Amino acid sequence: MNEGLLLPAFAWLCAITALAWLVPARWQPLVVGLGGGGLLAWYAPASLAVLGAGTVVSFSVARLTRLRSVGVSLTIAGLAAAYAALLWGSRQASGLSLILPLGMAYYVLRTVHYLVEANLGRLRPHSLADYATYQFLPSALFFGPIHRFDEFQRDLARRRWDNAVFSRGLGRILAGAGKIVVIGNFILVERLGYSAQTDPLGGGALDIYRHGLLSWANLYFQFSGYSDIGIGFAALMGFRLRENFDWPFLARNIGDFWRRWHISLSTWCRDYVYAPAMARTRSHLLAITASMLVLGLWHAISLHYLLWGLYHALGLSIWRRFTALAPAMGRLPAPIRHTWTAFAVFLTLNFVVLSFTVTTLVERLIERI
Known part of the structure; x- marks a missing residue:
């Protein structure tokens, strides 16, 4: 808007x-x-x-x-x-x-x-x-x-009227406005120079990575800010809306990320795309691919979002292969577990941050063929 x-x-x-x-x-x-x-x-x-x-x-x-x-x-x-x-x-x-x-x-x-x-x-x-x-x-x-x-x-x-709920609603509205105005518009755009018009593949490797990081940060603070405002005003009117974000950049794996990012959309895809596809095909790969394609194409009917959906479907499928290792990781000494958790968060963050960059690169390669 x-x-x-x-x-x-x-x-x-x-x-x-x-x-x-x-x-x-x-x-x-x-x-x-x-x-x-x-x-x-x-x-x-x-x-x-x-x-x-x-x-x-x-x-x-x-x-x-x-x-x-x-x-x-x-x-x-x-x-x-x-x-x-x-x-x-x-x-x-x-x-x-x-x-x-x-x-x-x-x-x-x-x-x-x-x-x-x-x-x-x-x-x-x-x-x-x-x-x-x-x-x-x-x-x-x-x-x-x-x-x-x-x-x-x-x-x-x-x-019913509830003073505590009304107060929390006001707090969410203020928090959302702060995310949009202070962090998104002032810090990321004015101070750090993020622009959606910048070529995501322009410049050297460091510039490309920086643009991807700022792009996702801006998307998070703007979108979660508007979600906070929506949730806050609903609370003022006496209604409770679902949470939409839960610190997604602290996710320890890509599955955890999609349980934290745009939660209302990811759970909608789980219930109305993944579950029916899984019931009919008995294939996690097909069901998760269908879900991520729907999620991607919901944003835009384009090759870019088609590739973006496939990118995340591939990541989720690979991650699922490693879930069998979770019990073994839990038996490791605490320092190793904590180091692995920090590395997993870092790896997940970079997988997400680079998603638009990678899919843009693949899209341009396809267009040249």
Whole structure:
């Protein structure tokens, strides 16, 4: 989101938060949902229309008593095709050409989750208003996290004013703003000179490595900062969103990294890509490859993200081969274990930091063939 538009969005979220507690209790969820709709109407009317139509259609499909599985499958296929087409169109866009609706990357995944869970009969009874409030929760519209409907239902039923929760929400918002403004924009961009426009393969080896390190650091502090703000504002409104980051650069292996990085997306891929693929193929390699390809192509339909997904799938598959050594490592003397842990963190960090660099290099080599 353009930084010049952040202040009005903050003001709107603050107003919705206040109003959502001041009106009578039976109207409070409606205020939250309408607040999200108003935010989309201001920033992205096309996205409001897409999400509104998608909410009604997915709710209707989930209510089917006959042929629900067929309807769910067709709806999910249509959502995936529409998202892929818009994503590809946005990548090819110039001027006033096709642009991906704001927030669609998140509400497509929420809708798929809802349809699958409804088809499996795992959702408690609910109304269209409940579901619409879930889809239009203002703080999660643009940057996630990708929250789950069953968790939202629980929060909606138990929602009460809580001073401690409100205070923690304020703290998360301040922490998120600090990550974005102080660390991301000031330190990394202004002081250290990071620029997304810099050629990742430009300069010598040290320059290439430095750019990769700064790129991932900036991505982490910006994205986790926005996630903190989303989680914080949700807490102010009485809802608890999933954590999205858990000190990912302290991960001891690539599997640990994906349990710490963009947690709401990685767990979505685990539940709705990896688990079904594993059940059908009985192959970890195929299931993890499918998961990482979906995760990569969710960002952009491009050769770069295809290679990036394969890169991480390969890393996860190799790491799995070494998990059998874990019990033996646990029996080593403490100094050796601690040294190995430090080395493992360093190795994992560099594997992640170099992922965009390596995939960019391979992409350019392929393009030259």
